[in-house]
Amino acid sequence: MLNINQLPTAAGLYFVPIPPIGGKPTKAPRAKGWNLPQSAQNPGGYSQEPNTSGNLGLYHGASNTLALDVDDLAEAERVFDETTGIDLEDWLNDFERLEIRSPKANRGKLLFKLPEGFKNARLQQLRGPNGVIFELRCGNCQDVVFGQHPDGGSYELIGNLAKIPEAPAVLLDMLRHWDEWKPCFNTALGESEPPRIAHTKSQEGEQLPGRRDPIREFNQSVSVSEILTRNGYKPKGRDRFIRPGSESKAPGAVIMRNCSDGIERVYSHGGDILNDSFAHDAFDCYRLLECGGDFNKALSWSPEISRHNQRLFAQERAKNAPPPPQSHDEGKQQAEPRTKPEWQPFPIVPANELTAKPIKIDWLLNGLIERASLNLLFGEPGAGKSLFALDWAFCMAAGLEWHDHKTKPVDVIVVAGEGFSGMARRLKALESKYQMKSPERLFISQRPANLIDGVNAQWVADTIKATCQNPGLVIVDTLHRNMDGDENSSQDIGRFVANLDGFFKPLGAATLVVHHSGHGDKQRSRGSSSIRAAMDAEFSATKDDASITLSCRKSKDFEAFKPMQFKLKPVELDWLDDEGEPMTSVCLAHDGEAKTTTQKRRLSARDDAILSSLSEAIAQHGVTPSGEIQSKFAPPNGQKWAEQKVVNISHWREFAYRCMAVDEKPGEEKLDTKKKAFQRCRNKLFDNKFTIEFGDYAWRIFEVK
Known part of the structure; x- marks a missing residue:
């Protein structure tokens, strides 16, 4: 045990003498002026050189120290785990800790040094149903570091008073913003009143048979945590989040997984828009955080669901529309009763009708791209994937053959996400290759489009419809630059593909997505395997020294072409740079069928x-x-x-x-x-x-x- 003479006198610490009362040890000083410096007039005050026959307390106010005093270890561990993600056992077992160990069980007290000039030093206490759980003791209070416990046994000081650890940031946050942390602790203890569930406004045509519920489907496809995370909330502890811009770092947003209707919700007692005394589901979080509270805008999150419901509304209105007004002559005759449209069955046909006459493939680029199909072209950087896409676009828009593959003249739109500075030079190189001006039916975007978002996808589709008489191909170059999502997430890829199908296919256009190859495997596209699964055809561009090979990796309904070999051909343009020298670019020069090679993968x-x-x-x-x-x-x-x-x-x-x-x-x-x-x-x-x-x-x- 520590001897009183071993207490450090040069560590900036101040001690309070706590003499026994009636011969029995006590934890609290009784002398008036104990929290004032010791002097001849105030012998019971604090000093750096203690001299007492009783207990000795460390005065936090003068020593600039903090004690985390745990009175109920089990409950405190639960509270810290849920609200901060910290395991108190780790702190209590740290080799560099400074602990005042009480002889009483289920307790613990750790000492820390506060930063110089800390202005929020005061006693804060968390109580539960069975009494005090823990205290943050600093400022005008003291803790016994040497002596006997009133209930028997000795205090044990573990560690070195001359090397007090610095106070963890989370404890400083609690001291500065106790009023914001207190509700977090109460919810962890289950003492808060259950929040009310936010009321959901009624939707148009809710009772229509076959109607899809956009709120229910949103909650099934997107979690509350996902909405919070993408809006700047930071996870902390167990099912808790810190709101953006929080000074307290208190995890005031709490995920509720036990709602009576089985729907996951979040309740916030922080200073954010969700703090309205209601618990909000994922859809409501999306409405408040991403749609400015606009209920109708939030309902339109899925264009596919919106179109489905709009068709039902239109059919219902047609059923219930009043008859047209009758002319005077018609009124003389007995009006025929208005009948409702007959029930229409779900469309199914016998298989032999499908095989009764041939259905030809509507090729846009013969043997490669079919109208209204979904295609992927991937390759590593420098393998020419964007060059292939632009070459195909040029030939389709001009009605030119592409290396013995016939094309159908159509309008082609390139949604360019990168390479804007080099796009004009590449087009000039193609003009040189094919000895003609760039076709009028070829259109290039001036910015990328976030096609995972239905509103953006609708914007692009509406622009194409207004601009092009016969849209045949939409090239998305590249997937990464035109999708504000995670390409490794099958859910994000699913939304991206659904928008391509839902907005571009109705235009009669095929879609070609340009993408990067995998980091570790150049023979597959990067990201989720659901990308490849959704495609009608998949092509790869691979580079081997000076040669580039174009291969068909997947062809759902046609025979794959044999791999084709190309080389990059430098092209001198009729444009001059700032120094009067001709600008240059490149195009692809066909070099026949791909040649087999015995070269193997380079080894580490x-x-x-x-x-x-x-x-x-x-x-x-x-x-x-x-x-x-x-x-x-x-x-x-x-x-x-x-x-x-x-x-x-x-x-x-x-x-x-x-x-x-x-x-x-x-x-x-x-x-x-x-x-x-x-x-x-x-x-x-x-x-x-x-x-x-x-x-x-x-x-x-x-x-x-």
Whole structure:
């Protein structure tokens, strides 16, 4: 136990003597003036050199310290976990903590140093149904650091008073803004009155059979957390959020998952627009935070749902419309009773009607792009994907053949999200390639469009409809620059694709989306796999040194063309730069069918070392392959099996582990790391045709020079 003479006298700390009362220890000083400096006239005041036979208290006001005094550890842990995400056990077990340990169970007290000049030092207390849960003790109060507890046992000081930890920011926020944090604590304790559920306005035609409810569908497709996050709320603790611009950092927005109707809602007691004493569902958050409170604007979040309901309203109005006024002559005759339209069945047809006559594919670019189809063209940077898209657009708008592929003359719109500065030069290069001016039916946007948003997609579609007599192709270049969403989210991609189908397909136009290839796999597009699943056709542009290969990766209803090879052809334009030199650009020059290559994927240093270790293992432990291997596999590279050895994979693993360096880790963990790395490399070498494996044996394939 700490001896009173060991207390630091040069750490800027001030102590209060707390003599016993009636021979019994106490926690509170009784002397008048205890919170004033010690002097001859005030012997019971605080000082830096304590001298007492009783308990000793640390005076926070003069010492500029803070005590987090936990009276109910279990409840305090729950409150801190829910409101801050902090585990108090971590603080209470920190090796650098300064703790005053009470002999009473389920308690804890941590000491911290306040910043110099801190102006909100005062006692704050959180009470629950069973008493005090915790206190923030600072300012004009003290805590016993040496002595005996009134109920028996000694106080134990754990840590070094000369090295008091700085107060965590969250405790400072609580002290500065206790009135804003208090409601957060109360909701965590379940002491607040359940908030009222925000009233939902009635919608036009709610009772119509077959009507889709945009509020219900919004709540099913978008979470409250998603709306809050994209509007600047920061998650904190458990199901809680800090409003944008909050000075207190109090997580005043609380997610409610146990509403009686099963709908998730948020209740806010912060200073935001949601703080109106009501709990709001995701749709209502969207209305308030993104639509300025406009109910009708929020209802229009899905153009597809809006069009569906509008058709129902129109049909209902037609049923109930009054008959046209009769002329005088007509009135002489008995008016025929007005009848309601007959019931119309859902449209289905026999399959043999579909096959009774041929339905030709309406090609816009023969063998590649069909009218009203949805297509994807992806490639890595520099692979020419935008050049292909613009070349196709130029030829379709002009009615030119594209390398023996016929086109249908249509209006083409390029929604350009990037490369505005180079667009004019690329068009000039195409004018040079085809020896004609850019076609009048080709249109280029001057800005990107956020096509995940129905209002923006409608704007683009309306502009196309007003500008083009025969819209045939809309090129979205690129997906990333024309979608304010997460391309890895199947939900965001679903909304993006739904808008392309819902707004561009009714125009009779096909859509071509230009996209980037995957970060780790250049043979697929980047992001969610739902992108590819939604496409009618998918094309890739890949670069290999000076050659670019165009391939068809997916063709839903037609035979894929053979890969085509191109080269970038520099074009000198008839424009001059500031120095009087001709400007240049590039176009694609067809170089026939793509040529097969024996070049394999480049290996990393580790992969190459593990591949070399296979050769070493074969050299030392290689065996003649079994008859089964010889019957199933041709000998590599034109050799005879007598010249080719195989090796048991266990020997290969042994040699591979020798050349693998991993971070310093315990033995078993290091072995597990090597095992996983070896398996990843085996898969890569096999997939890229550097090795062959059969059963327990492996062997190499060497490139033919």
